[in-house]
Amino acid sequence: MLPDPDAAYLALKARDARFDGRLFVGVTSTGIYCRPVCRVRTPRRENCRFFASAAQAEAQAFRPCLKCRPEIAPGLSAMDSSAALADAAARAIEHGVHAGESVSIAAVAARLGVTDRHLRRIFTAAHGVGPQDYETTQRLLLAKRLLTDTDEPVAQVALASGFGSLRRFNAAFAQRYRMPPTRLRREGAAPRSGEPLRLAWRPPCDVTGLLRFHAQRALPGVEAVDGLVLRRTLRLPSPRGPVAGWLACRLVPERYELWLEPSPSLAPALGGLLERVRHAFDLDADPARIDPVLATLPQSSPPGLRLPGSFDGFETAVRVILGQQVTVKAARTLAQRLVAAFGTPVQTPFAGLDRLFPDAATLAAADPADIGRLGIVRQRVRALQALAAEVAAGRLDLHPGAPLQPTMDALRALPGVGEWTTQLIALRVLGWPDAFPATDIGLLNALQPALGARDATAATRLAEAWQPWRGYAVIALWQTLETPA
Incomplete structure (x- = not known):
């Protein structure tokens, strides 16, 4: 759950790390979303839109900040979500993405003992987006991390982040982040030798x-x-x-x-x-x-x-x-x-x-x-x-x-x-x-x-x-x- 917008803005101004991973701010003047600990100049209050997850921010067409890097923020623990079932589904999706496996929402629902339709309904209520949008955000943030922190070829990044083809990966990346993967590396985000993750x-x-x-x-x-x-x-x-x-x-x-x-x-x-x-x-x-x-x-x-x-x-x-x-x-x-x-x-x-x-x-x-x-x-x-x-x-x-x-x-x-x-x-x-x-x-x-x-x-x-x-x-x-x- 989000704090009210005024409290969220105070957390942003204070760069309060306790809200990291629980609060994301989309800045309408730039089209970028950030973590509350971002070290860039604090945006004006009227330009801020607050979200409980990166997936919600991306669903509103904001793209991730290259400086504070939302993909490294803390995630959800097993008791964070108001709906334990929706949270279990979120963890199953995240595991599949990070393990490089295909994620079937129907299979996740079956493992949790509910129907596909019911899972989608409670997931959207708990997380603000549907499970497939949530999965896409997780895959793209993982891909962004691999592009930033490794020198793996783009084709291998696409495979490791669960996209069936390089064409699908390029299309999804460009649609969400309004730039091709290769541009992310060209614009200063390439990995530096010896730098830790x-x-x-x-x-x-x-x-x-x-x-x-x-x-x-x-x-x-x-x-x-x-x-x-x-x-x-x-x-x-x-x-x-x-x-x-x-x-x-x-x-x-x-x-x-x-x-x-x-x-x-x-x-x-x-x-x-x-x-x-x-x-x-x-x-x-x-x-x-x-x-x-x-x-x-x-x-x-x-x-x-x-x-x-x-x-x-x-x-x-x-x-x-x-x-x-x-x-x-x-x-x-x-x-x-x-x-x-x-x-x-x-x-x-x-x-x-x-x-x-x-x-x-x-x-x-x-x-x-x-x-x-x-x-x-x-x-x-x-x-x-x-x-x-x-x-x-x-x-x-x-x-x-x-x-x-x-x-x-x-x-x-x-x-x-x-x-x-x-x-x-x-x-x-x-x-x-x-x-x-x-x-x-x-x-x-x-x-x-x-x-x-x-x-x-x-x-x-x-x-x-x-x-x-x-x-x-x-x-x-x-x-x-x-x-x-």
Whole structure:
């Protein structure tokens, strides 16, 4: 929802980063729309038109600013939309666009259990534009980012952003932005060598807590945290087939930005990589909505707390299963053995980062006895291989754009996967901000002073006051423990 126009203009004048990604301003004198943090001279009030999304601005024939770059603004979190169903559809569309996949609105509706017509109606009511206009905006903003931040040929940009042909891409780009793609590069938007990709967040952000969480779980050979920088290896799907490489993420608190340096080998999958980085660092969170709820916790939490996500949904789900009934340290040790036995070597410029986490097909085909010899008990071997088989066969998607309830039901149906595991995967992989693993021992230890006992039922009752942000409450409570949960 938008603030009233006068309040929106005050936010624009103040360049208030809390409204970034929630407020866009179209300037009638230029035909351009901007983020509220744009550093150009503030336009006159009578020339401003305010929108809740980039898609709404483009539907009114405004084109994106080349300076503040609306494509790097924070997006929607899972609880942002007034209609949860419409928001789930928006996330599914965005995932398909960034993954380079075709997006069928009818298929999205079917996955969400509603008719195509009903989805279009509620989507338009919630987001101000229809789902196809929303999809086109996401594809064009991704294309603009690829044109600006990479030297990929225009034909490859068209393919990576989901256009079936270069002709269709050129036509859509020229219609929306009133210039051909090649002109965007000619007019100073070409990539500069060595410059990182920028991703914005809404302040405040608990950078210290976020990086501590990742550092405590960093898997040797795959991931490392050094100060404000996280580096890791990664394998990604792309329109050209699977690609592998490395990435380095530097958090820059004074600019409310994350600077991303990917290896050149990941360029064909840049859209999917950007989506995964946003999810891993929860860059789309809105602290103005979350912090007031966390203020009611028994222990204080830092402002701008983030819900750490995952770079690879399958990897994180495997590690959640390995963490059943053991400590974080023990689970990391088991995961390290799994990487040593089944991971693939990869070259990086960083000492100690030289392995890719094993993919689903590899673990599904492995001899169970070989996995068991790593110290993983039989029940968890069975759970890991059941999960891997479903993911490898394409029957189970593990990413924030996947439909929540059907995915959780599919997880519960796997052998050795109970409610604790399902809730943790929903929290870290599906990005569900209201996930609550009530039986988690770390959570119960943190709540014991308030409850007087380690009681999952009492914890669930207490947590009702923290809906729909119980997942953030879990992270906040874990932070109060001396030993990571």
